[in-house]
Amino acid sequence: MEHEKRQIVKVINDIDELFTLVDISLNRNISFHHHLRNGDYVINYVLNKYLKEKVQGINLFPSAIFPSYTSILELIKNKQINNITTNYLNGPVAEYISNNGLEGKLTMQTHGGRARSIIEGKNKIDIAFIAAPYVNSYGDSVGYLGKNKCGSLGYSIPDSVHAKIKVLVTDNLVDLDIESPEIDGSNIDYILLVDEIGDRQGIVSGTTEVTKNPIGVKIAKNTSLLLHELGAIKHGFSFQSGAGGVSLRVTKDVRDIMIKENIKASFFSGGITKYHVDMLEEGLVEKLYDVQCFDLEAIESLSRNKMHIPISASRYANPTDESQIIKDLDIVILGATEIDYNFNVNVTTDSHQTLIGGSGGHSDTASESKICVIVSPLIKGRIPVIKERVTTITTLGKNIDCLVTERGIAINPLRKDLIKKLKNSKLKIVTIEELSRIAYKFTNIPQDIVKHDKIIGEVEDRTFEIIDNIYQK
Amino acid sequence: MEHEKRQIVKVINDIDELFTLVDISLNRNISFHHHLRNGDYVINYVLNKYLKEKVQGINLFPSAIFPSYTSILELIKNKQINNITTNYLNGPVAEYISNNGLEGKLTMQTHGGRARSIIEGKNKIDIAFIAAPYVNSYGDSVGYLGKNKCGSLGYSIPDSVHAKIKVLVTDNLVDLDIESPEIDGSNIDYILLVDEIGDRQGIVSGTTEVTKNPIGVKIAKNTSLLLHELGAIKHGFSFQSGAGGVSLRVTKDVRDIMIKENIKASFFSGGITKYHVDMLEEGLVEKLYDVQCFDLEAIESLSRNKMHIPISASRYANPTDESQIIKDLDIVILGATEIDYNFNVNVTTDSHQTLIGGSGGHSDTASESKICVIVSPLIKGRIPVIKERVTTITTLGKNIDCLVTERGIAINPLRKDLIKKLKNSKLKIVTIEELSRIAYKFTNIPQDIVKHDKIIGEVEDRTFEIIDNIYQK
Numbered sequence: 001m002e003h004e005k006r007q008i009v010k011v012i013n014d015i016d017e018l019f020t021l022v023d024i025s026l027n028r029n030i031s032f033h034h035h036l037r038n039g040d041y042v043i044n045y046v047l048n049k050y051l052k053e054k055v056q057g058i059n060l061f062p063s064a065i066f067p068s069y070t071s072i073l074e075l076i077k078n079k080q081i082n083n084i085t086t087n088y089l090n091g092p093v094a095e096y097i098s099n100n101g102l103e104g105k106l107t108m109q110t111h112g113g114r115a116r117s118i119i120e121g122k123n124k125i126d127i128a129f130i131a132a133p134y135v136n137s138y139g140d141s142v143g144y145l146g147k148n149k150c151g152s153l154g155y156s157i158p159d160s161v162h163a164k165i166k167v168l169v170t171d172n173l174v175d176l177d178i179e180s181p182e183i184d185g186s187n188i189d190y191i192l193l194v195d196e197i198g199d200r201q202g203i204v205s206g207t208t209e210v211t212k213n214p215i216g217v218k219i220a221k222n223t224s225l226l227l228h229e230l231g232a233i234k235h236g237f238s239f240q241s242g243a244g245g246v247s248l249r250v251t252k253d254v255r256d257i258m259i260k261e262n263i264k265a266s267f268f269s270g271g272i273t274k275y276h277v278d279m280l281e282e283g284l285v286e287k288l289y290d291v292q293c294f295d296l297e298a299i300e301s302l303s304r305n306k307m308h309i310p311i312s313a314s315r316y317a318n319p320t321d322e323s324q325i326i327k328d329l330d331i332v333i334l335g336a337t338e339i340d341y342n343f344n345v346n347v348t349t350d351s352h353q354t355l356i357g358g359s360g361g362h363s364d365t366a367s368e369s370k371i372c373v374i375v376s377p378l379i380k381g382r383i384p385v386i387k388e389r390v391t392t393i394t395t396l397g398k399n400i401d402c403l404v405t406e407r408g409i410a411i412n413p414l415r416k417d418l419i420k421k422l423k424n425s426k427l428k429i430v431t432i433e434e435l436s437r438i439a440y441k442f443t444n445i446p447q448d449i450v451k452h453d454k455i456i457g458e459v460e461d462r463t464f465e466i467i468d469n470i471y472q473k
Numbered sequence: 474m475e476h477e478k479r480q481i482v483k484v485i486n487d488i489d490e491l492f493t494l495v496d497i498s499l500n501r502n503i504s505f506h507h508h509l510r511n512g513d514y515v516i517n518y519v520l521n522k523y524l525k526e527k528v529q530g531i532n533l534f535p536s537a538i539f540p541s542y543t544s545i546l547e548l549i550k551n552k553q554i555n556n557i558t559t560n561y562l563n564g565p566v567a568e569y570i571s572n573n574g575l576e577g578k579l580t581m582q583t584h585g586g587r588a589r590s591i592i593e594g595k596n597k598i599d600i601a602f603i604a605a606p607y608v609n610s611y612g613d614s615v616g617y618l619g620k621n622k623c624g625s626l627g628y629s630i631p632d633s634v635h636a637k638i639k640v641l642v643t644d645n646l647v648d649l650d651i652e653s654p655e656i657d658g659s660n661i662d663y664i665l666l667v668d669e670i671g672d673r674q675g676i677v678s679g680t681t682e683v684t685k686n687p688i689g690v691k692i693a694k695n696t697s698l699l700l701h702e703l704g705a706i707k708h709g710f711s712f713q714s715g716a717g718g719v720s721l722r723v724t725k726d727v728r729d730i731m732i733k734e735n736i737k738a739s740f741f742s743g744g745i746t747k748y749h750v751d752m753l754e755e756g757l758v759e760k761l762y763d764v765q766c767f768d769l770e771a772i773e774s775l776s777r778n779k780m781h782i783p784i785s786a787s788r789y790a791n792p793t794d795e796s797q798i799i800k801d802l803d804i805v806i807l808g809a810t811e812i813d814y815n816f817n818v819n820v821t822t823d824s825h826q827t828l829i830g831g832s833g834g835h836s837d838t839a840s841e842s843k844i845c846v847i848v849s850p851l852i853k854g855r856i857p858v859i860k861e862r863v864t865t866i867t868t869l870g871k872n873i874d875c876l877v878t879e880r881g882i883a884i885n886p887l888r889k890d891l892i893k894k895l896k897n898s899k900l901k902i903v904t905i906e907e908l909s910r911i912a913y914k915f916t917n918i919p920q921d922i923v924k925h926d927k928i929i930g931e932v933e934d935r936t937f938e939i940i941d942n943i944y945q946k
Contacts, residue, residue, distance in 0.1 A: 179782050306778060
């Protein structure tokens with residue numbers, strides 16, 4: 001609580017000035033975060049300069065790539081980018097890489113694995129460009145204030161500490177103390193002032209709602225009943241669910257059980273929505289550990305509620321971080337593009353090998369949680385979700401415990417303890433092969449898709465193990 | 474936001490064990506905080522051991538002394554205590570010292586001055602015994618959680634960093650992370666477990682209410698009108714008022730003006746009550762900087778509201794702390810036992826030289842604030858508040874700007890700017906001598922009290938200047 005003499009951080013007024021101060025050609029490993037999502041202006045602003053200056057041999061470390069990050073596509077087409085290491089990508093960049101590969105390779109990490117790699121020096125970042133919605137002259141920053149607020153800055157924290165050169169990019173430099181800053185200004189080298197770091201509409205999509213689709217409702221109901229039968233919804237339990245409509249419906253059903261049985265949870269973690277905030281305010285959960293805000297209500301709560309705590313990606317999910325939050329996670333609800341007989345899950349590519357996402361925290365939370373539940377319709381767009389072998393392994397089957405569909409539940413045979421607990425269950429518990437056969441009754445057996453054999457990248461687990469290759473389409 | 478490997482702090486189960494680990498005879502400068510107020514059990518628990526062991530030559534540095542701290546009285550009577558350095562004292566210890574003095578001397582500091590002295594090594598503390606309501610095994614601690622929660626631990630923070638040996642005394646050791654701890658466990662040497670650190674009834678008096686006394690109401694109304702005429706209640710202003718009934722009534726009247734004129738304040742500082750919390754929650758003020766909670770509502774808010782911020786005594790009021798909050802304070806409302814023609818204020822002794830209090834943050838906030846208003850009835854218990862010369866100077870007249878009574882307002886002649894602004898005021902603005910004459914019409918001129926000439930202590934301002942002596946009664 002005591003304050004030392006603070007250093008004022010040098011403010012620069014455009015990217016050209018930065019290029020006079022830093023030898024860009026010697027610092028070609030650069031990183032960004034994706035907290036401004038599809039509304040981010042910073043990535044294109046910075047990379048347009050790299051385009052203009054024709055900088056070669058760039059290695060890019062964005063925490064994720066969204067459709068609007070078009071400057072990345074141009075840099076790839078110009079062959080200015082060598083490698084990309086990220087946790088998630090979709091849109092034109094993803095499609096282009098799927099079709100053409102990179103000069104070097106694509107490495108898909110997890111949120112926790114990225115943090116670990118940066119901290120342990122595996123990802124060597126020269127310059128971190130950190131979009132920051134609210135910054136003071138000491139370089140302290142939070143993401144939950146300012147006109148272009150985005151909530152937690154969790155994914156950028158390792159970069160802000162461990163990159164060789166750290167640049168905060170902001171449109172909002174204030175002359176005020178910042179309490180408990182997410183980014184500690186003592187690490188920051190430059191503050192780069194811009195007109196706008198993003199577009200509010202794109203930052204918060206606001207479309208995250210509980211599903212009303214009857215299949216989604218059925219899956220969610222099956223999931224909450226399963227968790228309840230397993231005795232997992234009990235005093236002090238911890239829980240994570242994403243922002244998907246089915247996940248949120250599970251959250252709602254779990255909430256109903258908690259109210260009925262007077263149960264209070266210890267924490268929710270990960271990406272936070274208004275539904276999680278409501279449960280905090282209702283006293284149903286003690287704390288929210290927030291690595292990413294999905295809506296304005298979450299951002300607002302983060303600015304106000306002391307029990308709504310922004311956390312770094314390392315604290316969230318780095319397996320070598322002693323304070324890792326998800327090591328204490330009881331339940332996580334996750335999705336799947338594909339799942340196979342060994343319970344391997346794919347959320348990285350579609351069945352045609354096109355990149356459509358990536359792990360994010362999928363593999364992290366599956367690895368650490370006591371119970372990991374995959375929720376998915378058995379059939380999606382006439383294609384069964386269950387495969388003999390997934391196209392790309394995002395999360396190893398050994399870390400997946402249950403698959404819940406609208407037509408039955410499969411438990412990973414490795415989890416004999418869960419299977420035993422469910423021996424007398426009234427839920428429809430079947431093998432994953434049986435679930436697969438049920439699907440085939442509706443879809444027939446899909447034809448195998450020929451896998452091309454040119455490797456363009458790899459999936460790296462948080463353990464640093466390469467768990468699968470990514471192939472050109 | 475990243476966490477290093479943390480050290481577990483050694484836990485000891487009674488004070489006897491501590492005496493086997495630390496050579497008490499070499500560490501006789503000891504400190505306590507007073508956040509548990511009259512409900513504190515820690516001071517007597519620890520000092521009873523010093524009594525039993527007949528430790529001699531103790532120098533005591535409690536942030537304040539309350540009536541229940543009877544072990545101090547016994548140590549003084551046994552001549553085991555040499556010097557006492559504190560910010561406030563009342564009750565039996567105060568009375569005894571007034572009548573008998575100490576072996577050494579009594580030094581009355583301010584809250585900011587105490588923090589400064591500890592940080593700058595002027596108060597050399599060997600062992601800090603810090604009552605802590607909520608502690609984890611790393612030694613991190615907050616005051617606003619736990620069965621014996623007391624709110625902000627502000628006064629103890631400098632001790633927790635700069636004492637040679639730091640001992641947390643707690644009845645509540647938890648196995649949980651603590652977000653933004655007030656006390657950073659990396660500084661802590663021992664955790665001393667006890668059954669109870671205090672008595673809830675004594676910790677929170679709960680008697681702090683807005684005055685309904687018509688004289689108090691009149692003084693408060695005059696004060697808010699004065700501040701309004703001075704243009705001090707304006708967008709972004711900052712404000713401090715204590716927990717006295719008249720101060721709180723001023724706060725209420727200021728609130729009414731703010732609502733009427735749609736004005737929002739930037740911060741309130743100091744000791745926080747439910748009235749300040751209400752205004753935070755109504756959106757009338759942006760932040761509360763809390764060095765001390767006066768009621769349960771304040772403690773509850775501190776545990777919940779991110780804009781209600783616990784601060785250390787140094788950050789509150791240390792003039793050499795760069796982040797000092799009160800350097801930005803616009804208005805402070807303070808009380809007075811006596812005030813004299815030079816606007817010197819006494820809140821340390823009564824007119825008979827009996828110790829009844831001390832500066833606390835009085836002199837600190839008077840020195841730093843743009844406008845310092847003393848509120849007091851003109852006559853208290855048939856005695857005029859205005860003297861030719863106060864019995865003891867707590868706060869120098871040069872730092873006091875206005876005296877508001879129910880029968881008129883006096884402005885310090887040094888504040889020509891304020892006098893000019895009030896030239897056409899409809900308020901009754903008179904000289905302090907004139908106010909004194911008005912009082913004498915009701916009380917006659919009181920007889921001078923003979924000042925005894927044995928010096929038993931001194932009043933030390935936050936500048937380290939000795940501004941007055943304290944005499945034996």
